[in-house]
Amino acid sequence: MNTKTREYTKEKIIEGVKLxxxxxxxxxxxxxxxxxxxxxxxxxxxxxxxxxxxxxASLILSEHPVISVNGNTAAILPKDLVLLSKELNVPLxxxxxxxxxxRVGRIVEHLKKNGALVVLGERKKSIRxxxxxxxxxxxxxxxxxxxxxxxxxxxxxxxxKKLKDMGKTTIAIELNPFSRTAxxxxxxxxxxxxxxxxxxxxxxxxxxxxxxxxxxxxxxEFKNEGTLHDQMRTMAKNMRDLITFNLNPGKEFLS
Numbered sequence: 001m002n003t004k005t006r007e008y009t010k011e012k013i014i015e016g017v018k019l020x021x022x023x024x025x026x027x028x029x030x031x032x033x034x035x036x037x038x039x040x041x042x043x044x045x046x047x048x049x050x051x052x053x054x055x056x057a058s059l060i061l062s063e064h065p066v067i068s069v070n071g072n073t074a075a076i077l078p079k080d081l082v083l084l085s086k087e088l089n090v091p092l093x094x095x096x097x098x099x100x101x102x103r104v105g106r107i108v109e110h111l112k113k114n115g116a117l118v119v120l121g122e123r124k125k126s127i128r129x130x131x132x133x134x135x136x137x138x139x140x141x142x143x144x145x146x147x148x149x150x151x152x153x154x155x156x157x158x159x160x161k162k163l164k165d166m167g168k169t170t171i172a173i174e175l176n177p178f179s180r181t182a183x184x185x186x187x188x189x190x191x192x193x194x195x196x197x198x199x200x201x202x203x204x205x206x207x208x209x210x211x212x213x214x215x216x217x218x219x220x221e222f223k224n225e226g227t228l229h230d231q232m233r234t235m236a237k238n239m240r241d242l243i244t245f246n247l248n249p250g251k252e253f254l255s
Contacts, residue, residue, distance in 0.1 A: 016075025039235040047230040051189040054222035055171045057215040062149035078114035087204045093143035094121030099135035190231045
């Protein structure tokens with residue numbers, strides 16, 4: 001992800017703070033991810049594309065998939081989330097670690113202003129998952145509560161494993177391949193949401209017409225641990241290129 005895009009992401013999160021949909025902690029989280037963003041590179045790597053295809057196939061095959069939305073994703077790419085939701089006919093659900101009903105309502109309204117017709121997650125239809133003891137355990141009974149597949153972006157860690165332990169397929173978009181979220185997810189997509197979500201939408205347009213047997217093959221043959229290892233090797237190469245670039249400024253980085 002280039003510097004211009006990283007600055008855009010920060011600006012959108014700051015705007016989200018002003019709108020009351022993102023906390024200051026969200027901006028801190030964005031800063032922590034910058035080094036991994038740099039190592040992932042500007043282009044979608046082959047391991048990331050493999051994960052994207054497996055994730056989209058899983059969402060298409062699922063009977064009750066849900067896209068979980070937090071403050072940062074709502075601030076950074078609301079229109080892209082709505083497009084993915086509509087392309088796959090998968091509902092959006094607001095789910096927050098630092099939850100207040102006012103903030104949930106603001107995010108719901110923000111997504112609707114960007115084209116969403118229905119957004120789940122408000123208190124009137126909520127239920128608590130006993131397996132999750134913090135605010136992210138408050139879920140919509142029409143959404144995450146009964147979902148068989150949950151797409152998680154910019155996740156906080158422990159919820160990924162707990163949802164998976166409940167029998168749900170968890171798809172995580174994550175920059176750090178070493179994190180708990182990356183290791184515990186059923187399918188981990190290593191990349192920046194700014195690139196990954198639009199690419200998922202492009203894949204969905206094509207894959208909706210793919211035969212069910214081929215979609216099942218993509219999911220069955222996907223191995224999360226092996227794909228993470230491939231991604232680590234890609235990032236190691238990018239690190240070597242970055243070192244070479246700094247030692248030889250005339251050489252173009254990530255050329």
